[in-house]
Amino acid sequence: MLVPALQKIMSADNGQVVGYEALARWTDLDKTLTPSECIPNWKRTDIEMMSMLTDCEFHKSIDTNFLFINVSPHTLACAKSFELWLDALGELSKQLPGQCVVEITEQVPDALLKARWKTIQSQKVGLALDDFGDGHSQFSRLHRHDWDYCKFNAVRLSNLMDAGALVYCQNSGIRTIVERVETEHQRYMAQLVGMEWQQGFYYNEPTLITEFMEAAQA
Template sequence: MNVRLAVQPIVSASTGNPLAYEVLARVQNKDRLCSPASLGEKHWVHIDRAVMQGLAVCHDCPGASLPLYLNLSADTLACDDAFAAWCCDAASLCRLHLAGVGIEISEETPGDVLERRWSTLATLNACMILDDYGTGLTCLNHLQAFPWDVCKFEATRLMEGLDEDAINYCREQRIVMIAEKVECPAHQSVMCDRGIDTHQGYFYARPSLLASSCLETHQVIQ
């Protein structure tokens, strides 16, 4: 399985300007590139590492003056050796990418695993991001249990009026809120009405592959 890197901007709805870029993995599926999740892949430890190794050889990643958001899977967090290797790579990236690094914690991460890893993650001085609030294992207790910097909400949930308690908590704690999977003008309008100005989704931009000069393919051992 080959992994390529893509980036998707996170933007201010009020200005249209990018505020950060999320780094995404894409894998080959016949004649097209897909998200690993869409293939039901269970190689998250290898994918997490491949992304970090790919970034290490990427010299013209867009938005050098903007933070990069990286996904960290529950599988990597649960494995001592994989977590140690990932943190070593992340520390190097944090030193090199002066605009800052954000770590998106998977919604599938159990609270006890995250509690065990949090102090080590804190040494990276990265922005800590709770991904996909309201899905997987995330809930208000999960949000309140750790000092998050950012919380990402799915636009479809907010369109249904869900997650109001979490939104209020984020406001009280000054946790930055990001509406993700914003895919149409209606999504944008409702997110803004709910006081969330930072957006991510196809309405603004689809993920774009990094140039082949950055990373053509990165082999993942199966």
């Protein structure tokens, strides 16, 4: 069964929660599965994720204004699914006290992103380039579109593989976020190069929305 999970995005400067990323998870008896551990129907998953987040009114329990949510290439490629997804995005955005940020994953082809970009941008949401350095998430894509956020891998950042892209973001006013932070060294290195917003197991693991709501109501 699909159950959204939330992972906190933290400020390394003051330790405060600055946002959440909504992640797809599936429960099977006593197991919680990630997308890599099952074969999801992404066209249905993207829409159901936002509908479930809207229906549970989780926004009443969060202490931040930003929610990051992924959209798959499968949803973007199918006209009907894309239309339904836009409707679900609009309903979710109405509930949030702040901004919904759509993450464009590295699997989305350039031509597909170009075809859908203006329509997504017109929804008054933030746009984030996800997993810089992987797949289609390269410097050419970063330079081609008007991004609000760019998410970097902590391992690549520690090796200075993405230094040029990081400088470009900082000079262009694009908010940078480092993901997959798992150690104190990664946290420190990211903060050293100006990456205040951080996300990863070093801070917290994703929490199923059911558990999140129970904890908020306790």
